Amino acid sequence: MTTPRITPAVLPAPAAAPEPGAAAPVIRADAVSLVRDGNVLLDSVSLTVRSGEHWALLGANGAGKSTLLGLLGAVNHPTRGSVEVLGRTLGRVDLRELRSLLGHVDPRHPLRSPLSVHEVVLTGLTNSVEPVPRRSVSEEQLDRAERLLKVLGMGGKSGSRWPALSQGERGRTLIARALMPQPRLLLLDEPATGLDLAAREQLLDSLDVLREEHPELATVLVTHHLEELPASTTHALLLRGGRCVATGPADEVLTTDRVSDCFGHPVRISRTDGRWAARAQRVARR
Numbered sequence: 001m002t003t004p005r006i007t008p009a010v011l012p013a014p015a016a017a018p019e020p021g022a023a024a025p026v027i028r029a030d031a032v033s034l035v036r037d038g039n040v041l042l043d044s045v046s047l048t049v050r051s052g053e054h055w056a057l058l059g060a061n062g063a064g065k066s067t068l069l070g071l072l073g074a075v076n077h078p079t080r081g082s083v084e085v086l087g088r089t090l091g092r093v094d095l096r097e098l099r100s101l102l103g104h105v106d107p108r109h110p111l112r113s114p115l116s117v118h119e120v121v122l123t124g125l126t127n128s129v130e131p132v133p134r135r136s137v138s139e140e141q142l143d144r145a146e147r148l149l150k151v152l153g154m155g156g157k158s159g160s161r162w163p164a165l166s167q168g169e170r171g172r173t174l175i176a177r178a179l180m181p182q183p184r185l186l187l188l189d190e191p192a193t194g195l196d197l198a199a200r201e202q203l204l205d206s207l208d209v210l211r212e213e214h215p216e217l218a219t220v221l222v223t224h225h226l227e228e229l230p231a232s233t234t235h236a237l238l239l240r241g242g243r244c245v246a247t248g249p250a251d252e253v254l255t256t257d258r259v260s261d262c263f264g265h266p267v268r269i270s271r272t273d274g275r276w277a278a279r280a281q282r283v284a285r286r
């Protein structure tokens with residue numbers, strides 16, 4: 001299979017590239033905490049994402065990555081602190097309206113009915129799980145849906161039904177869905193989970209191309225695995241037990257010491273051809 005390429009024709013027309021140092025914040029989270037049933041899921045986490053930046057949120061199982069992404073995706077309100085997304089402050093805006101302005105790829109997409117791939121992608125226009133009755137779709141939108149599916153390697157699967165898709169096919173369908181509203185911010189929750197080796201590499205290449213073609217787009221990607229980070233990742237935030245243990249430019253954060261501290265296990269980090277890898281360091285046996 002050839003590597004899918006996302007062409008400029010498929011995605012929003014790029015805005016003028018931001019001037020160095022002048023990129024507007026797309027996300028500004030300030031000392032955010034989230035408490036549920038007395039449990040502190042996030043503890044005073046701050047994050048500023050600017051147009052053109054590509055962040056990785058990393059941490060062990062249960063560290064709070066998806067919880068933080070849920071706040072950035074206007075799914076929940078923080079218990080304390082403030083979250084501003086696309087210039088709107090959570091608590092002062094309609095969350096549903098704000099959600100319609102950003103792309104959010106959630107692997108737990110709660111679809112139950114047997115929609116076709118094409119229909120699922122079109123639900124991105126209304127940010128709904130099911131199609132909105134009597135909502136008309138333009139020729140241009142139909143065309144964009146098909147082209148997005150094609151570049152994500154799903155061109156021949158447009159009529160396939162959701163329950164019959166593999167996990168990787170569902171993931172690609174959800175990325176096409178998230179891109180339908182032409183968002184300035186794309187949130188990706190473990191997009192490579194369940195993909196085979198070739199599908200993962202194609203996905204990461206597609207993300208690199210997407211970012212290159214659209215220098216104004218900001219992305220935030222959650223993963224546990226450094227091998228699932230596209231080479232175009234610019235920044236990283238490491239979470240441990242709901243707290244930020246490191247944040248900043250990727251090369252300063254994704255170091256052997258910091259990642260070992262984040263996961264509570266000695267690993268060695270390397271970077272080759274722009275891609276990161278982590279290997280456990282052998283602990284001497286007695």
Ligand SMILES: Nc1ncnc2c1ncn2[C@@H]1O[C@H](COP(=O)(O)OP(=O)(O)OP(=O)(O)O)[C@@H](O)[C@H]1O
Pocket residue numbers: 036037039041059060061062063064065066067068224
């Ligand atoms: N509604 C809730 N009420 C109580 N605890 C919750 C709730 N939602 C999540 N949690 C807990 O919050 C912690 C963080 O969960 P979260 O899903 O954000 O972690 P994560 O870093 O994304 O983990 P994983 O890598 O396993 O997906 C977990 O311990 C989880 O059990």
